[in-house]
Each structure stands twice: as C-alpha cells, then as structure tokens.
Amino acid sequence: xxxxxxxxxxxxxxxCVLALLSRRNSYAYEIASRMADAVDMGEGTIYPLMRRMQxxxxxxxxxxxxxSGPPRKYYAITEAGQTRLAAQITEWRGxxxxxxxxxxGDAPAATAPEATGEPANVQEGESSHDAS
Numbered sequence: 001x002x003x004x005x006x007x008x009x010x011x012x013x014x015x016c017v018l019a020l021l022s023r024r025n026s027y028a029y030e031i032a033s034r035m036a037d038a039v040d041m042g043e044g045t046i047y048p049l050m051r052r053m054q055x056x057x058x059x060x061x062x063x064x065x066x067x068s069g070p071p072r073k074y075y076a077i078t079e080a081g082q083t084r085l086a087a088q089i090t091e092w093r094g095x096x097x098x099x100x101x102x103x104x105g106d107a108p109a110a111t112a113p114e115a116t117g118e119p120a121n122v123q124e125g126e127s128s129h130d131a132s
Contacts, residue, residue: 009039013049015092018085021077050075058084
C-alpha cells in the first residue's frame, strides 16, 4: 500500500465510521469488518478511534446481549456526531471535487501563475518587478 493511500484512509476513517453509525448502531468488530471490506482498513485501527470518538462526544455506547457470548458494546452516533458528520461530508465533497478538477485538468486557468504571466515565485500582492 502506498504512503498516500495510507494517509488518505487515515484521514477519512472517522468520516466513514460516523456515516456507518448514522445508518444504524453497531459494535466495533462489525464496524471494523465493514471498513476492512470497503477500504481495506485493519481491525486494530478502529478501537482507538472509537474510544477517541466517544471521548469527543461523537458517539455513545450501550451494552446489548449477544446471541453468542458476552454482551456487546454498541456504538450510536450522537447529535454532536451528526453535526460533525454533516460538516465532514461537506468538506469531503469540496475536497474531492477540487482534486477531481486538478486531475482532469479543469482547474480555472486564472489561478495558475503562468496563466497571469507572472512567475510562480512572485508573492501575492507583488508584481514580477518587485520580486527581483
């Protein structure tokens, strides 16, 4: 796995967990399994994240009897978690749209320094004559 792939996955893990919990409550192993299937994330990554999300008030927990074994700790998204999820979805969509434009080469030409005739090393507010 490439370094960029690892960093991208780490960056969106919380978003993905909140999205899953917004659909239904779940226990950590089930979340880890779904994440492993979807984005190839290791199970060990989920548990520290779930503790951090609980500490931050994004998820709450409760115990529920399991048909096979001890009770399971279920996670539920809180109102604060719903708010964070909505904000992260907006940020994610804006970010991916910008990256898609850059990859496709559709970025507005006026934002590129070479499109304005200015050298790339000129600071904002300076003309090319001031930078010399």
